[in-house]
Amino acid sequence: MDTIIRAIVGYFVLLIVVRVLKRRAGSQLTPFEFVLIFLIGGIIILSTVDSDRSVTNCTCAVITVGLLHRALSWGKVRSPKLGAFLDGAPLVVIKNGEWQPEVVDRMMIRPEDIRAAARAQGVSSIEKVKYAVLERNGGISIIPKES
Amino acid sequence: MAQPFRLPVVDSVPKVADEVAVGEDLNFQHKWWKFERIIWSFFILVLLCDVLGLFGRGWLAKAKRSTPDQALTLDYERVERSGSPSVMTLHFGPAASHNGRIQVFVNNEVIRGLDARRISPQPATSALTDGGITYTFDSGSTPTIAEIALQPMFPGRHKIRIQVPGRQPIETSVLVLP
Numbered sequence: 001m002d003t004i005i006r007a008i009v010g011y012f013v014l015l016i017v018v019r020v021l022k023r024r025a026g027s028q029l030t031p032f033e034f035v036l037i038f039l040i041g042g043i044i045i046l047s048t049v050d051s052d053r054s055v056t057n058c059t060c061a062v063i064t065v066g067l068l069h070r071a072l073s074w075g076k077v078r079s080p081k082l083g084a085f086l087d088g089a090p091l092v093v094i095k096n097g098e099w100q101p102e103v104v105d106r107m108m109i110r111p112e113d114i115r116a117a118a119r120a121q122g123v124s125s126i127e128k129v130k131y132a133v134l135e136r137n138g139g140i141s142i143i144p145k146e147s
Numbered sequence: 148m149a150q151p152f153r154l155p156v157v158d159s160v161p162k163v164a165d166e167v168a169v170g171e172d173l174n175f176q177h178k179w180w181k182f183e184r185i186i187w188s189f190f191i192l193v194l195l196c197d198v199l200g201l202f203g204r205g206w207l208a209k210a211k212r213s214t215p216d217q218a219l220t221l222d223y224e225r226v227e228r229s230g231s232p233s234v235m236t237l238h239f240g241p242a243a244s245h246n247g248r249i250q251v252f253v254n255n256e257v258i259r260g261l262d263a264r265r266i267s268p269q270p271a272t273s274a275l276t277d278g279g280i281t282y283t284f285d286s287g288s289t290p291t292i293a294e295i296a297l298q299p300m301f302p303g304r305h306k307i308r309i310q311v312p313g314r315q316p317i318e319t320s321v322l323v324l325p
């Protein structure tokens with residue numbers, strides 16, 4: 001029972017911490033993010049299973065987290081607000097060829113991120129970008145200007 | 148059997164400049180940024196409380212209680228953490244010694260609630276008494292110190308009582324955080 005409660009608390013603590021961390025523009029994991037993921041995950045594991053490292057205990061913790069994840073996924077499909085709360089919403093970074101300064105500042109986006117996304121999507125220059133959208137997963141979608 | 152997906156394929160999200168269906172919701176985003184600021188302030192407050200010892204193992208968690216005659220002084224942590232080891236120190240003054248022996252009563256909340264693992268030095272005798280255990284130490288010279296190693300496993304408030312028989316008890320409570 002303790003493990004289930006700890007797994008639920010750990011899941012939501014982890015969820016809220018990861019959610020309030022800014023989306024990494026480009027959605028690529030750098031060593032900087034790897035450190036974060038391994039360290040936070042390791043710390044939560046310690047408090048979830050405590051000193052009981054039996055297969056039974058760990059199985060219960062894994063099932064609890066799995067059920068929570070499934071329940072939230074179900075909720076996201078039915079409630080767009082819950083989806084936006086858990087995953088965020090897409091944000092327009094470049095609109096009609098113009099930077100959206102508030103989004104750029106608050107989401108800590110660098111021009112290099114947009115340039116990299118443009119190159120990856122076959123757009124040779126940032127000047128040819130009509131729309132750049134920071135997606136929920138941190139990816140940047142580029143819509144080029146019509147030539 | 149699952150029904151086939153029959154909704155028409157249309158953009159149901161708001162379009163940017165009537166052109167690109169993004170589903171951007173700046174109202175929500177402004178609320179979220181405000182929420183983020185609150186959450187980060189809360190996180191900093193939590194860390195500050197932790198540094199100060201409000202969650203145990205720090206300056207605010209440490210406490211000291213004495214009997215009026217200084218027969219017993221207790222150094223303890225008023226906030227403990229479940230599963231974390233700590234030490235409760237009992238300082239015996241000259242008034243605690245009687246015929247070269249020191250006796251001290253420790254209630255069950257210390258033994259079970261705070262999970263007393265061991266007491267050092269080893270008492271000469273320990274006897275089960277009403278609501279706890281009475282330890283007897285041989286005292287060569289005073290002041291004398293005894294240490295009780297704790298590792299509380301049960302979160303909650305535990306009312307502890309420690310007493311040199313015939314003297315005023317020290318009654319206080321220890322909060323064990325999960």
